[in-house]
């Protein structure tokens with residue numbers, strides 16, 4: 001009797017924990033400053049960090065992109081984002097994602113042998 005109660009309790013706690021995790025979902029990138037989601041992104045041979053960048057549909061996004069090495073590009077075709085980041089410089093670009101889904105972030109400036117593999121993901125969550 002006592003043992004089954006303990007088991008039931010453990011099961012209940014597990015279920016509550018699972019529900020809480022589900023509700024939290026994957027956390028959004030960056031922080032909201034004056035209503036704009038500001039996300040710092042580093043471009044480097046041959047990746048973007050963070051990857052994925054997770055934002056919310058309808059919320060304005062500001063990407064503050066810094067190149068850690070050579071000149072790179074950051075493009076997201078679906079949201080008309082296309083910037084060039086000079087070597088070791090920082091460039092800012094803003095857009096408001098108007099559709100949810102997963103989109104490709106890619107480097108648009110030839111930056112070395114791994115250039116064609118330099119891509120990341122933008123995940124836009126439904127509100």
Ligand SMILES: [Cu+2]
Pocket residue numbers: 072073107108109110111112115116118
């Ligand atoms: Cu490149």
